[in-house]
Amino acid sequence: MVNPEIDHIQSRHLLNFIDGQWASSEGGLTRPNVNPADARDVIGDFAESGGVDTDRAVEAAAAALPDWQALGPIRRSRYLTAAGRLLERRAELFARTITREQGKLLSEARGEVERAIAILEFTSGEARRMNGVTTPAEEERTWAITFRKPIGVVGLVSPWNFPLAIPMWKVAPALLSGCTAVLKPSPFTPLTSALLVDLFQDAGVPAGVLNLVQGDAAAGEALVAHPLVAGISFTGSPGVGAAIHRGGAHRLLRTQLELGGKNAVLILDDADLDKAVDAVMKGAFGQAGQRCSATSRVVVDVQVKEEFLRRLVPRVSALRVGPGVDPLSQICPVVNTDRMDACLEAISTAQDQGGKVLCGGDRVTDGLPEGCYVAPTVIDDVAWDSELAQEEVFGPVLSVIEAHGFEDALRIANSVRYGMSGTVFTASLVRAFEAVERLDAGMLHVNRPGVGAYAHLPHVGAKASQYGPPECSPQVWDFYTEWRSACLAY
CATH class of the missing domain: 3.40.605.10 (Aldehyde Dehydrogenase; Chain A, domain 1)
Structure with a gap:
């Protein structure tokens, strides 16, 4: 064709x-x-x-x-x-x-x-x-x-x-x-x-x-x-x-x-939740999550987790999956059938390990040509040390991990072997600077999407x-x- x-x-x-x-x-x-x-x-x-x-x-x-x-x-x-x-x-x-x-x-x-x-x-x-x-x-x-x-x-x-x-x-x-x-x-x-x-x-x-x-x-x-x-x-x-x-x-x-990376967005108890949701939408589902700096983990304080998910999940569910040339499409296919199968397998494994799929979780076929379409997926109750939380998926799959305070959020964010991107949402200037200092990542962001940088800033990671x-x-x-x-x- x-x-x-x-x-x-x-x-x-x-x-x-x-x-x-x-x-x-x-x-x-x-x-x-x-x-x-x-x-x-x-x-x-x-x-x-x-x-x-x-x-x-x-x-x-x-x-x-x-x-x-x-x-x-x-x-x-x-x-x-x-x-x-x-x-x-x-x-x-x-x-x-x-x-x-x-x-x-x-x-x-x-x-x-x-x-x-x-x-x-x-x-x-x-x-x-x-x-x-x-x-x-x-x-x-x-x-x-x-x-x-x-x-x-x-x-x-x-x-x-x-x-x-x-x-x-x-x-x-x-x-x-x-x-x-x-x-x-x-x-x-x-x-x-x-x-x-x-x-x-x-x-x-x-x-x-x-x-x-x-x-x-x-x-x-x-x-x-x-x-x-x-x-x-x-x-x-x-x-x-x-x-x-x-x-x-x-x-x-x-x-x-x-x-590559397994990048976390930390949402602290004083975060602007609307800005955080906007940033996670862009970071996790832009380019169907196929970026080394993609947001694959949300580490959210227990005090604001319920409200954050109340605002996030309907927006993810409403994303229109389709071909990149269709101006109505909001999320594209993954690159091939191997990547599609890997995404679906990661979702299934996460469910076996106790994760709860809040939206998505499967292949999208209705009204689309035969392609590699994966529904944008949010998985709650992900253990910080589970496979989904530790290993790169490279697809539109977001894991939600509960944190109990700032120190716990930093611990979870730094628990992976990767260190590409790290992001924090907070109203506290002190905690913002401390997060920049202590996150084990090469590209750091505060109160903005955790993907990309300027053409003249180092594209660099830490650790593996x-x-x-x-x-x-x-x-x-x-x-x-x-x-x-x-x-x-x-």
């Missing part, structure tokens, strides 16, 4: 992009890409790559490295600026493509495009600040300086939940730093990445500087194993991130890993959510570059 709204897709976008050329995978292997909102819509059969394809891409990146590095950051930034202008003109194409293959609401997809543009603007501006320092020398007629050098070829392994923004916040700093790159996106969202690579090609980025290898584990494993790859930036599951880290440890491969320098920040250069020092006598 062809979607007539996407008319710029060409056959080349089904392929890999290596050394400035679109090419089939070795052996011509392919994988179908299906619209999660409508299983009849097969977007295309995309290249399924292996080690041979990855090796070719890495070798092309290595060959392009000296000339790209020699340009310097200011001239390299002009390519990012050009790409940003092209993205502004192609914004609707990207948004509709994201919605078609990932499933999110069109409004959410447009927001993702805007974030990608902001990332390019921010990163381009960093070109004139990638400086070292001049320090005093111990000898006369001597200068002592420090400066940065790109680490070399990098592998960029990106997820499906933000198929434009997350690759962009890897590609942009990689290229500006002087690295050359091989992008290996999720096999669930290959088309958006193909259009991203097209964007940089049309912006004039030289052949070999940015390469694209489509596929799943075989391509990723070959990228980690290749001796010419100096670093891997990965966003995805903790298991895969740990495997990447182990796989490159023997050769001291540099890794940057963002690995993060390893290596944060992305979307000046600190990202500590991944893509390494320091040098020099003493110059004259």
Whole structure:
């Protein structure tokens, strides 16, 4: 079933992009890409790559490295600026493509495009600040300086939940730093990445500087194993991130890993409940909960819990589930049947462990095409140490956990192995600052939704959510570059 709204897709976008050329995978292997909102819509059969394809891409990146590095950051930034202008003109194409293959609401997809543009603007501006320092020398007629050098070829392994923004916040700093790159996106969202690579090609980025290898584990494993790859930036599951880290440890491969979260919103006894409900609605059910910073736990004081649920549950029950292109839809499908099944299994397990489903809890089919629709779900009486409270679901499933005072709420929030986002609702300035100080999370919020941040604030987690320098920040250069020092006598 062809979607007539996407008319710029060409056959080349089904392929890999290596050394400035679109090419089939070795052996011509392919994988179908299906619209999660409508299983009849097969977007295309995309290249399924292996080690041979990855090796070719890495070798092309290595060959392009000296000339790209020699340009310097200011001239390299002009390519990012050009790409940003092209993205502004192609914004609707990207948004509709994201919605078609990932499933999110069109409004959410447009927001993702805007974030990608902001990332390019921010990163381009960093070109004139990638400086070292001049320090005093111990000898006369001597200068002592420090400066940065790109680490070399990098592998960029990106997820499906933000198929434009997350690759962009890897590609942009990689290229500006002087690295050359091989992008290996999720096999669930290959088309958006193909259009991203097209964007940089049309912006004039030289052949070999940015390469694209489509596929799943075989391509990723070959990228980690290749001796010419100096670093891997990965966003995805903790298991895969740990495997990447182990796989490159023997050769001291540099890794940057963002690995998910089990994020809590603390609602204290003095919270503004209307604001808290608004924030939980956005944090838990925006993009069907498929965000590393999504609100998956509400830790609510016993004194206000009943009233909070009285206000929350009717609003969740009223959410309209449907395709992302339908302007009446308020919550989108999850990305595929595996994710749908995982959500339903988590709900069932929570019920077996004593949880009470207040709304949702099942698949939605009435009046919808055959897709991956899960009803937005609120589960009460969740034990703080149960599976649902401890493990990431990555879907529209919210657990409600009762707390007895501020200290108990902090204890529960910090009880998980993750530490991506932490949020508190309170009227007390003292407790707000104390929560910011004591929550074990990388991105902290007070009296606002606990998802997202600005394009220039570090996207960073704590504990098992993060390893290596944060992305979307000046600190990202500590991944893509390494320091040098020099003493110059004259």
